[in-house]
Amino acid sequence: MLSNSSKYALKAVIYLTLHTDDTRKMTVKEISSHIQVPQAYVAKLLQDLSKRDLISSTRGPKGGFYVNETNKSLPISSIVYAVEGRKQFSSCLLGLEDCDEEKPCPVHHRIVSSRSRFLEVLEKTSIAQLAGDLKAKKAFLQ
Amino acid sequence: MLSNSSKYALKAVIYLTLHTDDTRKMTVKEISSHIQVPQAYVAKLLQDLSKRDLISSTRGPKGGFYVNETNKSLPISSIVYAVEGRKQFSSCLLGLEDCDEEKPCPVHHRIVSSRSRFLEVLEKTSIAQLAGDLKAKKAFLQ
DNA sequence: TCCGAAATATGATATAAATCATATTATGTA
């Protein structure tokens, strides 16, 4: 459903949302140890997210990654799409080039509703909302 | 959502359902040209499906691949699961090992319904049903 | 019974995703 990279990125960003802000940053080492994802791997992912302004970072001592208020309010789809693109989420389940409502593949109508519900969740749920569930102990990261 | 292999396999099996039965077989060459998938690739996929008795085949002249009545009534999930396994379809969206109703990850409850609807379609729709839509011109393969 | 047509078995290659490693740059602090 999601690539490993997306999963790792989401876990990292959620973790950052719980534990950082403009005044509290966190190093890759800390993050990776807490979410149990290889350090070099999560570093690459976070660097990319930072370059795209989906999270924030500062270099040097006392530096690290963090999320600001703007970052927190982004939908989880922004992370997923940044990491693995959006194509696979909208393309035909059978891979047909011009499958649509008018000329549907045989599975199209059968899965269109569940798929759009899924995408709606990705696009309408913010990182902050997920973090909120964690804070309220309604959900867990491990 | 689905791997290329699954897409190819489904297309091939659907095509076979439309054009073959115990008395009408079809060679890999014919199949691959009709569904525009590389011949050697679809050959490997079909051989595997045949070994698992999800489709049928006979060797030698006048031989080929085909689907019998039992094959046709299989759910599309059987093809997908044979080709790429079922794990990814049931595992946690964030990849958490022990995410479930009691100890959900922060996305679990938000996607559980759309995901199970999706799986329900895979598991309750037969190949024959898809082929039926094609015959009735309610759907198209290209 | 021999030949050719077909799947089967097996493995090689190519491409993409995942993972690891390191030299470079920026910055706070002594």
Place this chain on the structure above:
DNA sequence: TACATAATATGATTTATATCATATTTCGGA
């Protein structure tokens, strides 16, 4: 200003997926 700490840039390696190639086995028909 020098040093240590952190991200950044870059690329190498590994693993999985996709793709290609071919020798072997099976079997119908001449």
